[in-house]
Structures are given as structure tokens and as C-alpha cells.
Amino acid sequence: MTAQMFFIGFFGISAIWFGVVVFRTFSMVRSALALLFSQTALGAMFLAMQAEFLGVLQIMMMATEMSIMAIFMVMFMMDPGGMGTMDMTHQKRLSLWAGFVSFVGGVAIAVFVDWGPIAAIAPDxxxxxxxxxxxxxxxxxxxxxxxxxxxxxxxxxxxxxxxxxxxxxxx
Amino acid sequence: MSIELILALTTGAALFGVGIYGALSQTNLVMIMMGVELILAGAMVNLVAFWRFLHPDTAAGQMFVLIVMTVMAIEMAVGFGVAIARFRSRGSVEMEEAVELKG
CATH class of the missing domain: 1.10.287 (Helix Hairpins)
Structure with a gap:
């Protein structure tokens, strides 16, 4: 296992985990922070893929964007702290199936498509x-x-x- | 076949799936926007992976990522504009209460 493979996997799993936490927590501020961590992990993943400019840009842009989003969450939500454990979802089963089918379809394409020759090195x-x-x-x-x-x-x-x-x- | 490319594309697919779930299941406008952000993030991971592992010699892939970031910023700006207008008129951004907009 190379260092690049390890860091792509590590930051990828972190981004997915925090992405799931966004919709699992009742606190809207925690949701916004989880999305911030997810996007920051993606920025770190870009750095692991040697896209330095895009990685730094992603981290800087998302830090600002998610801070604004957290403020709006507190402004607009009836229960921003999540103290009432109020359920704010609908058509859960359909959504789960749609998300699952999208994921399986994406993975199938990633695994079964012949992507051609892989570039070993990227420009500095x-x-x-x-x-x-x-x-x-x-x-x-x-x-x-x-x-x-x-x-x-x-x-x-x-x-x-x-x-x-x-x-x-x-x- | 590159394991790194598969890892990156799987991450993109997972983020896309989580985003689809969020955008379809949430009733609050700001939470729906978070789902859309995750969908776009999944697309961005794929684009960076394609650039790095398939075509690192051309900058068109990176350019495409900049366009997706622009779309994210636009979605946030217009989404919050709609949220403010809705909150001012109805006192809530719950989309369950916006069914009359269907016409």
C-alpha cells in the first residue's frame, strides 16, 4: 500500500462519514459543522491526489461557505440546537433506495469500466x-x-x- | 487498473448517494441545500480523480472543478435568497408547507 493510496482512502472515508453525520444529527449547527469537516476532508483528499491548488481552494472556500450556512441554520430553524429531537424528514424509504441505487451504480461504473492507461506522475x-x-x-x-x-x-x-x-x- | 482511482471514484459515488438521500428526505430548505452540496462534492472528487489518474497533462479537468465550485456558490446564494423570502412571508423554511407553490 502506497502513502497516496492510504491518504486517499483515509480522507475519503472521513468525507463519507461526516457526510452521513450531516443527516444523522438533530442539531443543525452540528450538521453544518459535519458538512464543513466533510468538505475539508475532500480538500485534503485533493491534496493527496496532488491537486494542490484545488485542495487549498476547496478548504478555504468551504470554511467560509459552511460558516455562513451555520449562521443561516441558527436563524431559520425552529430547533437549531436539536434539543427536541424533532423528526424533519419525509419519504425516507424512497430516499434511502435512491441513495443506495446511486451508490451501487457509481461503484459498478468505477469497477467495471476500462479506464485505459493510468498516469503514474502528475505535474508539480x-x-x-x-x-x-x-x-x-x-x-x-x-x-x-x-x-x-x-x-x-x-x-x-x-x-x-x-x-x-x-x-x-x-x- | 489503479486502486487509487477506484478508491476516489467510490468516494465520489458514496458522497453522491448520501447527497441524494439528503436532498430527497429532508423537509427543511437549508438541509436540502446541504444534500445538493454533497452531490456536487461527489462530482468534484470524480473530476479531480479523472484529472490526476487519466489526464494530468491537460488542465481542462481542473477547470471543470472550478466550474463546479462556481455552481456550489451560486446554489448557496440563490438558495439563501429564496430561504429569506420564504421565511419573511411564511415564517418558516419547511418545504412541506410549500406545496401550494406547485400551482
Whole structure:
């Protein structure tokens, strides 16, 4: 067993475990923190797969995103601390089956598809960043610009639908 | 066949499955968004694994991961916008109470 295999497996199991904890706990703050740990484990898994830039980006972005999510959870939930052990689920059996079938289908594809030759080495971190920069400012520039524009549109849309409706005309 | 690739793809499939379960079973809008986040995280693991073990010489795989991260951010922004609007009008973000939106 190589070190890379060990760390991919370890962080992968951690990400799955914390992902399951998100829906197992009654406390919404714990749910948000479990999702944060799951996403951080994924970032560490990216680092184990030698994608340094994406790993660091994932950890930084998810730390911010999940902190905001935890605040919203406390704001919106009737029982954010989970003291009342209130059940907030529906169609559990259908959901379990859908999740299980998705998992089995994904594993079957992973195991039975012939993925072709496996690359033994990846470019070093500096070369990866250069390649990604050239990709963003070259062939994928239009896609990247569209992503930026879409984020701007989403920010404006989110602000527009969340501001209170004005009662009557303001002079 | 690479064990590392299989491990990464299995992790992606498991996260996707857990996310599907969460998105379908939860009644709270914020919890449904958490399920969608896990689904997208599963897709991201697969993309990084494909880049690392199949095509490390091109950066298109990493570019695709950046797009998925963008989708995650957009989903959060719009989802919370909808949650605030819903909470302001009805005092709750329980989706069981939003059946009238079906029309």
C-alpha cells in the first residue's frame, strides 16, 4: 500500500462519514459543522491526489461557505440546537433506495469500466498552476467569463428576492 | 487498473448517494441545500480523480472543478435568497408547507 493510496482512502472515508453525520444529527449547527469537516476532508483528499491548488481552494472556500450556512441554520430553524429531537424528514424509504441505487451504480461504473492507461506522475504544483492559468486565459476563457457573469447575476437575483416588499409607494 | 482511482471514484459515488438521500428526505430548505452540496462534492472528487489518474497533462479537468465550485456558490446564494423570502412571508423554511407553490 502506497502513502497516496492510504491518504486517499483515509480522507475519503472521513468525507463519507461526516457526510452521513450531516443527516444523522438533530442539531443543525452540528450538521453544518459535519458538512464543513466533510468538505475539508475532500480538500485534503485533493491534496493527496496532488491537486494542490484545488485542495487549498476547496478548504478555504468551504470554511467560509459552511460558516455562513451555520449562521443561516441558527436563524431559520425552529430547533437549531436539536434539543427536541424533532423528526424533519419525509419519504425516507424512497430516499434511502435512491441513495443506495446511486451508490451501487457509481461503484459498478468505477469497477467495471476500462479506464485505459493510468498516469503514474502528475505535474508539480507550480506547473499545474501555470497550466491552469493558461487554460483559463486561453481555451476556456469564455467559460470562465460566463462563470463570473453568472455569479454576478446570482448575487443580484439573491439580493432582489430577499429584500422586503415595499408597502405602498415611497415619495 | 489503479486502486487509487477506484478508491476516489467510490468516494465520489458514496458522497453522491448520501447527497441524494439528503436532498430527497429532508423537509427543511437549508438541509436540502446541504444534500445538493454533497452531490456536487461527489462530482468534484470524480473530476479531480479523472484529472490526476487519466489526464494530468491537460488542465481542462481542473477547470471543470472550478466550474463546479462556481455552481456550489451560486446554489448557496440563490438558495439563501429564496430561504429569506420564504421565511419573511411564511415564517418558516419547511418545504412541506410549500406545496401550494406547485400551482
Amino acid at each position: 504544483a507550480a506547473q499545474q498552476t501555470i497550466d491552469l492559468g493558461l487554460e483559463i486565459l486561453g481555451r476556456s476563457m469564455l467559460i470562465f467569463e460566463m462563470a463570473g457573469l453568472t455569479i454576478l447575476t446570482a448575487m443580484i437575483a439573491a439580493t432582489a428576492i430577499s429584500i422586503p416588499e415595499l408597502k405602498g409607494k415611497q415619495q
